[in-house]
Amino acid sequence: MPTPAVAYLTQTFRAEAGIVISASHNPYYDNGIKFFSSEGTKLPDDIELAIEAELDKDIECVESSELGKATRLNDAAGRYIEFCKSTFPSTLSLSNLKIVVDCAHGATYHIAPNVFKELGADVIAMGVEPNGIN
Known part of the structure; x- marks a missing residue:
């Protein structure tokens, strides 16, 4: 999905957040993660920095029952x-x-x-x- 589509659908479905893995116009190996707020807008810089700090930490494994679930939106x-x-x-x-x-x-x-x-x-x-x- 195009990045603007994820922003639109995040807001439309009243999701808590939207996430896109994209390198945009760059090569695939430059892929990064883009987060959107529930309003379909870019997250504030301080929240993005907090997420990045969490991603830099060592991975802590948990049982799958403790994880959130992803749902495919077929349409x-x-x-x-x-x-x-x-x-x-x-x-x-x-x-x-x-x-x-x-x-x-x-x-x-x-x-x-x-x-x-x-x-x-x-x-x-x-x-x-x-x-x-x-």
């Missing part, structure tokens, strides 16, 4: 696509337009082409085969 992409479409002015139309979208094999590969298609454009999608390192 996350669809929800974000609908949100993106809702921000497009209703007075404009992409009908009869041919658009080339280069997703650069990034996180928008399954979002951007669909947004433009569903807004009526004839889409030529490029760079839609991410492999985890490109």
